[in-house]
Amino acid sequence: MIIDLSGKRAIVTGSTAGIGLAIAQGLVQAGAEVVVTGRTALAVDRAIAAIHAAWPAAQVRGVAADLATPDGAQTLIAAYPEADILVNNLGIYEAKPLLELDDADWERFFQVNVLSAARLSRHYASGMKERGWGRLQFVSSESAINIPTEMVHYGVSKAALQALSRGYAKELAGTGVTANAILPGPTATENVHAFLAPLAAERGISVEEMSARFVAEKRPSSLLGRFASPQEVAHLAVYVASEQASATTGAALRVEGGIVETPF
Template sequence: MIIDLTGKTAIVTGSTAGIGFAIADGLAKAGARVVVTGRTQAAVDKAVAAIKAGTTAGSVEGIAADLASPEGAAALVRAVPQADILVNNLGIYGAKPLFDLEDDDWLKLFDVNVLSAARLSRHYAPGMKDRGWGRLIFISSESAQNIPVEMVHYGVSKAAMQALSRGYAKALAGTGVTSNAVLPGPTRTDNVGQFLADFARERGIPAEDAEARFLTENRPSTLIRRFATAEEVANLCVYVASPLSSATTGAALRVEGGIVEGIG
């Protein structure tokens, strides 16, 4: 199987680190023109340089903007008016007891995780439709189907992304444009590394035991018994972004190590 994205322009939101960076890197290695986005110019420049250092297949550029705001989205659209592939990866999370969640907690999660994706998809999808080809990818989470009690607002926002993806798939039926949600599970990233270090310290256990302990306590149904790597998530996304995935649309594609119970 050869994935060739030469001639395609791909935007990956929230792509200066973690899963977003791995997706941007994978798309560039497949030959795409990749637009990296992040909130600060320094983070964007660092990510662009790292991707360029690893491949000469595609081209890479960066846009610094807060895509959770209308102004940030407008800045991206001005810089890159059209795209063939839009990966809505931008997202935040945080633990807080359900009964302590205030309106601002909900609004912040939805502005970043949902409205940013809705706003950008609203702009880029019509152009894809007019050209007869395109890929919308929404990075949801296994938490959309397995709502975590410690961060219900996060799970709800990711369920909304899954619904948004399905809605776009139906609106774009028969156009050559596909829309899919990708559902990662616990994934090893820099942010998660700090989370696990804090987790180990709180429980008084060695740092190397934190991952297994977290899974035992919080995701006991995992079948791979480990965190995924960002590259493992990115591999699925690169395939979904490619012409090879043309019969896959409106789907919730799980790359979460079997955490979600059920065979659907």
């Protein structure tokens, strides 16, 4: 299968590192013009430089803005009012006991993980519908189904994002615009490395060994038995963005290594 996204503009939120950067790289490889976004100009410039280092002819742009806020979203929209592909990847996570979560924690997670995607999708989906082609993606998580006890607020926000994706798919049915959720499992990103580092230090082991123990202890149903790479997640996102994925919509597409026990 040859995926050709030439002539398509893709916006990937939260794409200066990790899964978002891997998705941006994959879309560039497929020929799309990609808009990289992050909160600081330094991070955006570094991501663009990394992409250009690997693909000198890449059409890659950048916007520095806090997309969890209305003003940040408007900054992106003003710079690039139209897109053919929108990957809502922006998200945060943290471990915190459920009974210690306060209103501010819940508000913060919904602003970043849910409302950012709702706000941007509202704008870009309208143009996609008018043009008769588009791809909306919402990067959720296996935690939306397999709610983790150590970060319930994260799982709840990702479940809401998955529901939002399904709602957009229904609203846009028959228009040529698809909407799908991508559900990664534990993925070896820079942020995850930083998350595991203090846990590894407590046990006096390497981060690599801590990664293996995390999967064994926290995700024992994993069939993959390891963290996925960001590129493994990106491969699915690039396919879902393609013309070939025209019959895939309203789906929760899992790339989580078989952690979730249910077949649906």
